[in-house]
Amino acid sequence: MIGARTLAYQVLLHLEQKASHPDRMIRVLLARHSLLEERERALLTELVYGVLRWQGRLDWHIDALSRTRPGKIAPGIRVLLRMALYQIFFLDRIPPHAAVNEAVKTAKSSFPKHMVGFVNGILREALRREDRWDWPSQESHPAHYLAVTTSHPLWFAQRCLQEMGWEETLAFCHASNEVAPLVVRVNPLCAKDEDVLRELGQEGIQGELSPIVEGALRMRGLRQDLTNLKVFREGWIQAQDEASQMVSHLVSPRPGERVLDLCAGFGGKSTHLAQLMANEGEIVAVDDAAWKLESLGENAKRQSVSIISTVARDVLELTAHETGTFDRVLLDAPCSGFGALRRKPDIKWRRHPKDPYRFSRMQKQLLQRASTFVKEGGVLVYATCTVFREENEVVVEEFTSENSQFHLENAAPFLACCRGDFTQGAFLRTWPHRHGVDGFFGARWRREV
Numbered sequence: 001m002i003g004a005r006t007l008a009y010q011v012l013l014h015l016e017q018k019a020s021h022p023d024r025m026i027r028v029l030l031a032r033h034s035l036l037e038e039r040e041r042a043l044l045t046e047l048v049y050g051v052l053r054w055q056g057r058l059d060w061h062i063d064a065l066s067r068t069r070p071g072k073i074a075p076g077i078r079v080l081l082r083m084a085l086y087q088i089f090f091l092d093r094i095p096p097h098a099a100v101n102e103a104v105k106t107a108k109s110s111f112p113k114h115m116v117g118f119v120n121g122i123l124r125e126a127l128r129r130e131d132r133w134d135w136p137s138q139e140s141h142p143a144h145y146l147a148v149t150t151s152h153p154l155w156f157a158q159r160c161l162q163e164m165g166w167e168e169t170l171a172f173c174h175a176s177n178e179v180a181p182l183v184v185r186v187n188p189l190c191a192k193d194e195d196v197l198r199e200l201g202q203e204g205i206q207g208e209l210s211p212i213v214e215g216a217l218r219m220r221g222l223r224q225d226l227t228n229l230k231v232f233r234e235g236w237i238q239a240q241d242e243a244s245q246m247v248s249h250l251v252s253p254r255p256g257e258r259v260l261d262l263c264a265g266f267g268g269k270s271t272h273l274a275q276l277m278a279n280e281g282e283i284v285a286v287d288d289a290a291w292k293l294e295s296l297g298e299n300a301k302r303q304s305v306s307i308i309s310t311v312a313r314d315v316l317e318l319t320a321h322e323t324g325t326f327d328r329v330l331l332d333a334p335c336s337g338f339g340a341l342r343r344k345p346d347i348k349w350r351r352h353p354k355d356p357y358r359f360s361r362m363q364k365q366l367l368q369r370a371s372t373f374v375k376e377g378g379v380l381v382y383a384t385c386t387v388f389r390e391e392n393e394v395v396v397e398e399f400t401s402e403n404s405q406f407h408l409e410n411a412a413p414f415l416a417c418c419r420g421d422f423t424q425g426a427f428l429r430t431w432p433h434r435h436g437v438d439g440f441f442g443a444r445w446r447r448e449v
Contacts (some may be wrong), residue, residue: 004040005102008047012079018352022048027225038223051086051176057151058082065122077115080106084123096127102421142166146173155353163389175433180342182219182238185245185272189279189304191236199231213242214417214441237304240268243430243440247383248272248429250442252414255280257327260373262286262315267296269332274305283308284323286315316369325375333363335384335391339439342432356388363395371403377449379405383442406445
């Protein structure tokens with residue numbers, strides 16, 4: 001039977017060559033290899049996400065050990081070395097020599113003899129060095145030090161230092177490398193917190209009430225795909241980080257209202273909005289990816305939500321003449337995504353230094369278009385899951401200065417169900433190193449009557 005290391009290698013090599021979603025790839029592989037032992041299934045996930053999380057640091061080790069120029073190392077070889085070095089440096093339960101032998105064995109089945117020798121030589125030298133490495137100087141080159149030791153792109157470390165300073169950046173980078181807890185929200189249309197906790201307990205899964213957001217649970221000890229659980233199949237729960245749930249509370253929709261969810265994606269916030277509305281009223285969810293909206297529809301049905309209709313269109317092509325105006329409009333804008341690195345570590349290596357600027361230009365256009373759907377006296381909410389001012393405060397400040405009929409409101413009163421201070425000025429602002437949740441930003445305006 002094919003093992004976890006081989007499957008992890010296949011996933012990581014595919015990701016190296018083509019941008020994909022690692023969670024979906026893993027889910028498909030686990031379904032295809034249903035007889036894989038539980039510990040092998042766990043190892044597959046650990047290897048994929050661990051290597052993605054520490055890829056920059058692992059590459060630094062490889063390049064420090066290799067006489068071959070970085071760009072000349074074949075992708076398949078580099079992925080193989082990353083996997084082996086991750087096991088050597090980060091996994092105590094796998095003997096280092098076993099990791100080396102497994103990598104050499106894989107190399108023999110796929111590469112010429114001289115490449116096998118290259119892999120063996122690099123890994124044996126890594127074992128000999130142990131912890132004796134010439135790390136970048138924290139004092140002389142702080143950005144390089146952060147980039148290597150916390151495994152983030154150099155440009156990202158430089159930018160964070162400029163915006164946050166040393167202490168905040170260091171804490172943020174370390175927190176972004178932690179494994180995020182599995183958080184779900186309980187669907188009040190189908191169940192109560194205690195119902196879900198009881199069912200989870202019967203399946204040997206630990207659940208605890210979120211210390212941050214009402215109606216959220218943190219789960220531990222899950223040894224299977226969440227979608228296989230009875231509480232999921234029956235629509236009692238939906239995976240969603242607490243910070244993401246706060247955005248829906250910032251919108252604060254009421255039963256019977258018309259709500260527009262732009263860039264809705266798979267509908268995590270759409271269905272949450274519907275539940276806050278007691279499934280009364282109307283929600284129009286818009287996204288340019290029809291396949292995502294199809295999943296949204298299935299998700300809504302599973303959660304007994306019946307008030308969502310979908311529109312597969314580019315937001316910039318949609319007009320209020322077609323849809324009418326709304327009581328509440330949410331723009332969950334496309335962004336660089338650096339607030340969600342705990343869950344999506346591959347983002348670090350797919351982004352370009354100019355991406356925050358590119359996203360900000362798109363966000364300004366989308367926000368301006370979103371405002372045209374807001375009725376007089378209605379509410380507009382802008383949200384991202386990134387940390388850079390250019391995509392957050394700067395976008396909001398420009399929109400506010402150019403649209404005098406929209407008045408910025410303080411986010412705090414709408415987050416009363418959240419235990420703690422999750423605001424920065426007038427805005428919703430969450431951080432993994434401060435709050436233990438994903439990094440989200442949210443702003444709320446009311447259109448004058």
